[in-house]
Amino acid sequence: MDGSPSDPGQAPGSVSELLDRLDGLGATLPKRLGQCADYLRHNIHLVAVSTVADLSAGAGVQPSAFMRFCQALGFSGFSEMQALFRAEYRELRPDYAERLSQLRERGEEGPEWLAASFAEAGHKSLVSLMNGLDGAKLDEACRLLAAAGTIHLVGLRRAFAIVSTMGYMLDKMQVPTVIHRTSGQIESDHAIRPGDALFAVSFTPFSQETLQLAARTAERDIPVVALSDTADCPLREAAKVLLIAREVDVGAFRVPTAAMTLATSLAVAVGGMRKDRLTIRSNGSKME
Template identity: 65%
Template sequence: MDSPADEARQPPASVAELLGALDRIDESLPKRLKQCAICLRGNLDRVAVSTVADMAQLADVPPSAFMRFCQTLGFSGYSEMQALFRAEYAQLRPDYTERLSMLRAEGASGAGRLAASFAEAGVKSLMDMSNELDGRQLQAVAERLAAARTIHLIGLRRAFAVVVYFAYLLDKMGVASMLHHTTGQIESDHAIGADDALFAVTFAPFSQETLTLASRVGARSIPVLALSDTTMCPLGDVAEQLLIAREVEVGGFRAPNAAMALVTALAVAIGGLRKERA
């Protein structure tokens, strides 16, 4: 009798194929792998931005079990499966009309209920960030930015609020900064000098404009520091340090609670370092 792994030797070429393969082998999966299957179906939008440890925690299984689950589906491991989801991430995430419909279907569209849900998600995001925070890495980012003549900031779409607030805090600290926003598709990276540094923020699905600017700046040997919601962010290829701030969702909506906390800490730390060196 063939095992589930035998039935899924070839990795699926699309998420649709993956789900079809999962349907065929679902009944024959051991208990822990079945938990992984249930978790995967219920969190398709999270795979592209989550680590194997994150998904294993959601499934309430050890990471090794989730790895075996990926191999059962025909992948060499979690990274290969995640690459498939990353390629289709934009299509998997529902648009805002669909997200609101989902909230209404769940009976969670009232303003009071939504406020409570977002508050709970915010607390969870902040606690997760605090538990996973690498203080030495954050300090290294603060010191690198504090040493820059001017701190350049880029973050578009959902990340825009984060860099705007960062710029506001830096201004209050008396730290020179410049916000890049690509208005009119004007490329302003010529303003970034050799003594400067770039802080780039992008969350999945990633902003190509942000990635392009970071790549051009990094190619000039100018320090690039970055913030994202996944270690798989392409900024990791050009940034000296990549900070991670994951947000808990409410019906597909994500408020940048952890990201705001991180840039606030950075701004205050940078201000303190500048005063020490004055």
């Protein structure tokens, strides 16, 4: 049955299985098939809605080469591979898009319509978050916070939800954390000591309290990591790293979906690095 020796004979049953196999094949593929593999890895989302001609052109190869590539992956041909992507697409796909279109029939502005709109906005925010995300900056932010003694969090108004969540998660992971509420007193400053770090969150319009705390902390050479919704925010002066999460709005309102997602990722990553540090320090005996 399976003539060629490297062919597993079985086609992948899901997209992630396919990606596994792609990784498995590694660099053993001939030049043109390698181009196909690269192109596929970077443009998975196109498979469901494109033709072999489109894809092969994108990869810079002949259709026949792309065909051979599909077969090298274990499929009978392109159609079988595409079926996989289409099936996955059908399942995961927003029923909410349908819902939105149904809701336009009976008047808008109701809570359900709002929910659908905010959900759609959330999808878009997440997409744009990932499109604009700078891996290096994120790594750096992570490193700074993981290296700190105590992590100080500040964020008011809309931003408070973010620091509240981060504070809760960091605390659960046993990372020393303080949430600052600048209720008039300036005493916050003294709690932030050399060796600590400050994570400041502020969206337009920025609260003076947050900006000032960040500025004073930076002046004392304590590292500040900032999260905002725009790159030209006053925090960029004080911050060693400025992360951006912009939300898609519905009317004048927005859900902090992207910011929340980014902040949570950061918290979990920092928690993970901290755990490693602890494990090493205590000589491997303390786990979990």
